[in-house]
Amino acid sequence: MKTTDTHRDLFQALSNKIYSSLHQGESMTLQLAAEHQDYLRFNQTRVRQMTQVEQIRLSMRFQSEGRRVAFSLDLTSDLHADTRSVLSLLERAREEIKVLPEDPFLSPIENHGEHHEDHPGTLPPLPELLEAMGFYEKKKLDLAGLYAGGSLLRATTNSQGLYQSFSSDSFFLDYSLFTLNVAGENKAVKGLYAGRSWSTPAFHEEMTTSAAQLPVLGTPSKRLEPGRYRVFFSPKAVDALIGMFSWGGVSYAAYRQGESALQKLMDGEVRLSPHFRLEEDFGLSLTPRFNSLGEITPTSLPIIADGEVENLLISSRTAREYGITGNHADSAEALRSPVMAPGNLASEDILRRLGTGLYLSNLHYLNWSDRFNARFTGMTRYACFWVEDGQIVAPIKDLRFDESLFTLFGSALEAVTDRAEIIMATDTYNQRALGGTKVPGILVDGVRFTL
């Protein structure tokens, strides 16, 4: 029996036992986030740390008398022991409900129907992965990174009869290849091989493509003075930029509560470029369409189009608070499956259109520097190049930028590539994340670099 099936069966049995213990007027949602993963960390193309994790996390949301308490815990897989633990928390929740103040924005727990997705996959045998690493070590490749692979399950039930689940077998190898340039400086190229079906030939093709970029990184780095430059942001760099929209950007609650970087856009003080179109598109099938309440999000939802915000993300709780219609966003009101529309800049024309400027493959450590003007800072990282007259001249010494999203995706956005890349999530805080983005590259004129 697959681990996912075992976790699913435990969850269903536990749900039935807990819901049968509820009293009149009480309602509850249970959510499961389970994984069975191998995490394999590499340094210098060798194994630094290997960790297998099997974890089963249950979240319970208990509502009664217009009040809400939320608990979560690690399950043991023993139905009897887990039931006793959850029932003890149910008793505690009942005690808390008696003394907590009423929550006027509570969303009722309702049956939003069934929704199930199962995405089986083929993972690599670890000895095969190790053998491949041995091959690249012999080729003197210096690789650091993380392989994560295994099964993931997300499931939701509630006391009104709702049952939804999403399972996926998948893997990623998120890696960097390092080299020394002629001046003795460390330079690197970043790669990501990810998917649901491991293919050794495809993996070698990915590695070959990445390794082919190393020789140019061996040439002397160019030091650039702070100033404004034309910039091409690769899809991976754009992925980082799009991430800023989920950090107090597209959340309606953040907008109303003074935390949104898009406030001036919402208020009509600025417009974005018509070339920039952003939507939530669950057609990527990388993450569940249901949220923590079991509400099923539309397959697609336009976020930004024609220079304006079409929709902010609105959870049911926010909708109640502000008397508006929600769109089944999750409580964090962050993008779960963002897709940026491609444009018409052909890959072969990127350097020619860039002319003289910077080709940025990756960004690092982005953070708001003036949130209410959508201004943020960050660093260039990995294979970033100085381009002159459409020709790559040299890798650069890393630079710090400080610029506004309103500029990057507004007046300065010149072109968007005609191909978008799917970039799977590699987050592993607490648990391995589901999800990903699909984004193209962008050409921007006049990005401000400061250090």
Added chain:
Amino acid sequence: MSGPITMESNPLSYRGGNVNAPSLLITPHWPGFEPEKALNLIQKEAEWVGLRWVRETTQRRSARNGLPENNGAHFSFGVMIETLIDGHIAYAGTSDLSDQGLLRATQAAALKAKEMATRKAYAASIKERPTSVGRYEGPKGRWLDTEALATLSGHLIECTHRLKVSEAIVTAVAEVSLIESEVWYLTSSGTNLQQRQFMTGQHFGAIAQGSGETQQRSLNGPTARCQQGGLEAFDWDQLEAACEGVGEQALALLKADNCPNESLDLILAADQMLLQIHESIGHPLELDRILGDERNYAGWSFIKPSDFGVLQYGSPLMNVTFDPTYPGEFASYRFDDGGAPATREFLIQEGLLVRGLGGLESQHRLGLQGVANFRSSGWNRAPIDRMANINLEPGHSRLEDMIQQVERGILMEANRSWSIDDVRKKFQFGCEIGHLIEDGRMTRILKNPNYRGVTVPFWHALAAVGDLSTSNHFGTPYCGKGEPQQMIRVGHASPACLFRDIEVFGGAS
């Protein structure tokens, strides 16, 4: 502004039964588990076996704009098993604590250790897991059984009323976290360590809007106020009064001038020094970064192994310690997660880099001295080199004296923004509030104060270190690092400090 809480106006007044029930102490029915029996069961499955059992409760309680926002808790419970075979340690984490579950996890780890040993990065040994026996119980203070949930909830709501000094305050938030952590580490080589920590965190913040401007202000920044101990960290009379001050400052920032764009003298308060120490001293000194383990995620370090004992990191006024013994600081402990006894050590002495932040594995790999900082974020992650309490030792300057030394400068408080490059050199940080200093005195507040610099030149610009009266200990529960990623608690104690000729800048005009 609301008045004091009364039984009539308090929305939390108890609706029947014992007015004190329930208390803040949650006692769920934890699954039974006997770590010593479990070790006996699994210890023959490899050349050497370790078992780290973790049980942790984290409560989060918050209110926003006079209403409850979150009331919840997470209960973490599981083991991390370590197996050493052929010079490689592999790990398996599981919350299935049945005999079958433990054996399955141990055998999986043993199999992986054997498989990985052929491609291991270095040869591990039990020298990196010293035999230690002991217990540590951090300061507990007044613990959760002494206070009713309703009382805490009432205080949080009252704080949001106090923060909302005007209708221009669109968001007023009060939040606490209450944490109890137990770790029991046992090994087949005789280690038997039990450690318990009791911790609290608090955040009180206001966001003001008006005239096309939005500004935030909080008590010391959003995550800084965290420490070990109990509810004595919450002097509610003092906190409620402080919340009014926070609300007033958020309002005042709406009308303040932007921080200028120029190079001038900079005084950082202790609640910003924590971030400066964390990013530009703590991370670059981590030995696993220097070894390259972190190159694919958090990054490398500009520090080379040969820099220890040689590199003048900053001004001779600079003394930095790794101090797991600091009473009440957020990351105090007696042993790290590999069993190494934790002691206070100088990392930087009179500006000279003398020691790195690395546990026994990194120390053996590099042949350098380190500290006991091999730590994990929970039962489901393997230990790696982490910061714990990294402190800048107090100097002799009073705050007034430092201000008087400044002809034109800014005093910045409370971190708002942070970004630094992947080798920890070029940084840019922002604060919630700035105070312009002109001719030796503070004249007016400034909004959007930011500064940028490069690590070593910046620390060489350190011109005065505040005395104990300017010091405080803060921390964060959110230090991120590792593959797979781990969020861990760190503490930073520091006085206020004066830096000369720093590039500062403000927001858009």
